[in-house]
Amino acid sequence: MGFSQIMFSWTAIIPVIVLLYYFFRKKYTDQTVSSTLFWSEIMQETRVSPYLKHLQKNALLYLQLLALLMLVLALMNPYVKKSTIVGAQTIFIVDTSATMLAGKGQSTFDTHKQEMLTLMDELNGRPVTLITTGAAPKAVLQQETNTKEIEKAIEDLQVTYETAEMNKALDIAQAFVGDTPTSIYVFTDTLDKKQLPMDKDSVKWLVRGAAKDLTNIAITRFAATTDGQVTMALVQLHNDTNVEQKVTLALQNAEGEKVVAESVIVPPNEAITKTFKDLPLDKSMTALIDVKDDYAIDNQQTVLLQTATSEIVVDQGMHQLIQKGFQTVSSGVKIVPSLQVADNQDATVITNQTALLKKMEKPLVLFGRDDAEKVETSGTVSTTSDALFAFSELKDVYVSAVYPGFSTYQTIATIGDEPFIQRSPKGDIVVLADIADTDWPLHPSFPLFLWSTEQQLSEAVGSLGIFTPNEQRAVALAQGDWSVYSQEEEFLSSVTMGMLAAPKQPGIYMVRSNNEEKHFIVQLQAQERVIEEGTSYTLGDIPTIGKEGTSKASFVPWLILIILVLLVSEWEVQRRRGFTN
Structure with a gap:
């Protein structure tokens, strides 16, 4: 004071x-008067x-x-x-991923919103920029000084369930900094210090993370397949805690009735896999666990079951390991001479004939290319959060040469800076390498990748497959007006020019046009099913050219x-x- x-x-x-x-x-002098004696x-x-x-x-x-x-x-x-916020401007980076819903009593996301509102008293007129994370980070506010507008924007923030992809949000924040002394608050659950760009002396980083004592037991993998008569399901559970956990694992049908229930013990910091055979047929199946933890959204997962599976046709010119691999994961596999592959319009085709990408009506799988020369490459394989890699991790795969990629296709796996696996707008899956140039068949991820590929292309017959929250993807639909509905028949959005924008919340949804209907699933990405220990820290400092870090309250x-x-x-x-x- x-x-x-x-x-x-x-x-x-x-x-x-x-x-x-x-x-x-x-x-005056006190004087006793006889007439006042009775008042004593x-x-x-x-x-x-x-x-x-x-x-x-x-x-x-x-x-x-x-x-x-x-x-x-x-x-x-x-x-x-x-105390007040230092610097001439303030930037809030807000993580809106699904893991922000974890918390004891109150979610990490709501806790961060309250802290942001508290910081309003320390702004002292400084402009505020508010950035939310996601596949496409968004600047909700840009250099805003109106306190009411800032508070309204903070209160309107919602979890989008997307993976944070924090590096993209940090790059956008850097664009707003310039040479201005800036305090950047990062509201997330956990963030490695190495991810912060420390190349500017005019930035102070203040990272606000989640609590450190959060517990979580999650369904990290769930798959179900059918041969038209019975269903087989596979469930993987992961225990993020240091204590052995006992949970009840149950499978439900489309009507919410329990098909099977089993008590499972999950060791600390480990994952276990349970398989269930001879289950009854249904349109969909849901796996859920009954457990008290601090993150509930990953305690349930749903898959669609397709009883009508398509035939798989493998080009005879394909490597023997590819032929044997598909024969292992599916019983309906035919080996067809290369010249006869194009005659199988109703089947799922596995080939290296690039010309068939345009000739075939259904999506196909392309291993290598017959219209281009491959080039040598090196580096590690990295994948995106595509559902195709839900069960197969390719990080240890060695590839010596790749073919050039397709400029209009989406790259979902790379080797260094070169495309390795792509997906076409129609849904074709393209592997830009010959199996002989890789050691992929030596890894457990190879048959799992083939199985995931077969499942996705088979699902395309009666459904649109699996989407991640808010994912936008071109879908193969007949001409007409298609709309997206929830299970409760609530209209959500329209499919515009073949582009479907998935809802943000996980679950089963449907697209409908007149009397035709197809289902699809919105599913959390793998990294959103595991919570890590929260981190909070401060890095960097702003020199005296910025505003003082304290103010006087009169x-x-x-x-x-x-x-x-x-x-x-x-x-x-x-x-x-x-x-x-």
């Missing part, structure tokens, strides 16, 4: 003058309360002295130092209010005594 106008301390002499006035005012009994109460009598007698003096002292303090302008408004109350009290005391006295 301090005084910014200490020069006015001389006014303290004013209360002293008033006090001296009361000392030298005219005094009545005045006993006053005599036994001398302090109250003194206060009543000198109330006006005390009120005047207190009012004058408050006035002296107000003239000296007392204040306390209050007591003057409160002192003025106290003075007004004292003046009203003085008036009331004077009124009761009589103004003539």
Whole structure:
């Protein structure tokens, strides 16, 4: 605490003058009068309360002295130092991924929103930029100074269930910094310090993470397949805690009835896999676990079951490992001469004939290319969060050469900077390498990749497959007006020019046009099913060219209010005594 106008301390002499006035005012001598002796009994109460009598007698003096002292303090302008946000501007980066819903009692996301609203008192007019994460980060506010607009934008924030992809949001934030001293708040659950760009001295990073004691047991993988008669399901559970957990795992049909239930023990920090055979047929199946943890959304997962599976036709020119691989994952596989492959329009085709990409009506799988030369490559394989890699991790696969990619196709796996696996707008899956140039068949991910490929292309017959939250993808639909509906028949959006925008919440949805209907699933990405220990820290500092990190909160408004109350009290005391006295 301090005084910014200490020069006015001389006014303290004013209360002293008033006090001296009361000392030298005219005094009277007490004289006993016989006619008042009978009042002595009545005045006993006053005599036994001398302090109250003194206060009543000198109330006006005390009120005047207190009012004058408050006035002296107000003239000296007392204040306390209050912390404030440093820098000339502030940037909020808000993680809106699904894991932000984890929390004890209150989610991490809601906790961060409350902290952002609290920081409004420390802005002191600084402009605020608000950025949300996701596949396409969005600048909700840009250099906004209106406090009400900032508070409204914060209150309207919602979880989008997308993976954060924090690097993209950090790049956008850097574009707003320039050479301006900036405080950047990152509201997330966990963030490695190595991800923060520290190339600018004018930035202070303040990372606000989740609590460190959150627990989670998740369904990380769930798949179900059918041969038209019975269903087989595979469920993978992961325990993120350091304590052994006992959970109840159940499978439900489309009507919500339990098909099977089993008590499962999951070791600490480990994953286990359970398989169920000879289950009844249904349109869909849901796996759920009954457990008390701090993240509930990953305790349930749903898949669609397709009883009508398409035949798989493998080009005879394909490598033997590809032929044997598909024969292992599916019973309906035919090996067909290369010249006859194009005649199988109703089958799922596995080939390297690039020309068939346009000739075949159904999506196919292309291993290699017969219309281009491959080039040597090196580096590690990295994949996107595509559903095709839900069960197969390719990070340890070695590839020596790749074919050039298709410029209009979506790249879902790369080797260094080169495309490795692509997906066409029609749904074709293209592997831009010959199996002979890789050690992929030596990895467990190879048959799992073939199985995932077969499942996705088979699902395309009666459904649109699996989407991630808010994913936009071109879908193969007949001509007509298609609309997206929830299971409760609620209209959500329209399919425009073949592009379907998936809803944000996981679950089963449908697209409908007249009497035709197809289902699809929105599913959390794998990284959104595991929560990590929260991290909070501060990095960097802003030099003195920025604004100070503290502000002065003055007591003057409160002192003025106290003075007004004292003046009203003085008036009331004077009124009761009589103004003539």
